[in-house]
Amino acid sequence: MPLLQTDAVVLHVATYLESSLILRLATREAGVQSVVARGARSSKKRFGSAIDLFAEGQAQIQTKAGRDLHALTAFDVTRARPAIATDLSRFTAASAVVESVLRLVHEEAAPSVYDSLVRGLDQLAAAVPDDTASVTLGAIWQLVAEVGFRPTIDRCAECHTPLDPAADVRFQGAVGGALCGDCARLAPGGRLLPPAARAAITSWLDRLPVPLEAVEARAHQRLLREFLAVHLPDNRPLKAFQVWEQGKW
Known part of the structure; x- marks a missing residue:
């Protein structure tokens, strides 16, 4: 059985025997x-x-072809991120981030996705409560982009016409992003995206901080959840995301 030695982050833990x-x-x-x-x-x-x-370290995994469950022979923790567990808003936010990874990432090498996850968890571990929602939104949008679903913001997702940065546009997750007026009339649904919201998503995708008021954060959470829903491989609900979005803890 080949031995895989790799950087790794713990996404889920369950007791066994x-x-x-x-x-x-x-x-x-x-x-x-x-x-x-x-x-x-x-x-x-x-x-x-x-x-x-959320712990990170060097993992040694004994793999076997055809098996879904491999043997972890060693895990040398290099970063435990205990600060995430000291605040419920950070913990639920980090849970939403790792849930997104579990639902979007498969069993293939994806160094840029891994780096994006690590960067997001590090930022969350250091975030003050007022910044947690914005940091989390940025982390998940960056993960979405790294797995190939980067939303189109500055051009029409259908006809690729440049969009006026000062105009309200229709955002339709099923077609990949913002639409011009003509294409929006042919694709009903979605949400109206004002210029400030478009600028915020662009900043997150470019790894820039975005200050948010609580009402703005809730609108962005809803938009991101709807965008994720159309790109997930199944219809199972995002339970951790819902807890984070609703703030019921």
Whole structure:
């Protein structure tokens, strides 16, 4: 069985039997992988003491072709990000980020997606409460772009006509972004996107900070959720995203 050694982030943790864990990992070399860490709850030598949600480190995975669950033989934690767990707004936001990775990323190498995830979690760990929503929106929009669903903002997603940056436009997730007036009439639905909202999405995609009021954040959360929904491979709800969006914790 080939040994895969790779940078990895813990996306999901579940107990297995008395002493083991089943983990979902985002890896730099092989996308999202499911692994069993036998004895992880009792062995600190192979897995350290901080193998938990959002932790990052060097993973050694014994892979076998045709299997969905591989063996994690070691995990050397380099960054635990404990600050995320000290604030519920950060924790629910980070949960929405990793849920997006779990739903959008498959089992193939995606270094840019991995780097985007790491950058987003680092920013969340350092975010003050007032900035958490904006940081999270930016992190997820950047992940969306890295997996190939970058929305079209400055041109019509259908006919590619340049859009007036000072005009309201119709944003239609099913066609990939903003529409000119003529194309919007042929594709009913979507949401009206004012210039400030378009500028905010562009800034997030360019990794720039965006200050937001609470009412603006809620509108952007709704827009992003609707955009994700049309690009997911199935119709299962985004449960962690919904908790983060609704703020019910």
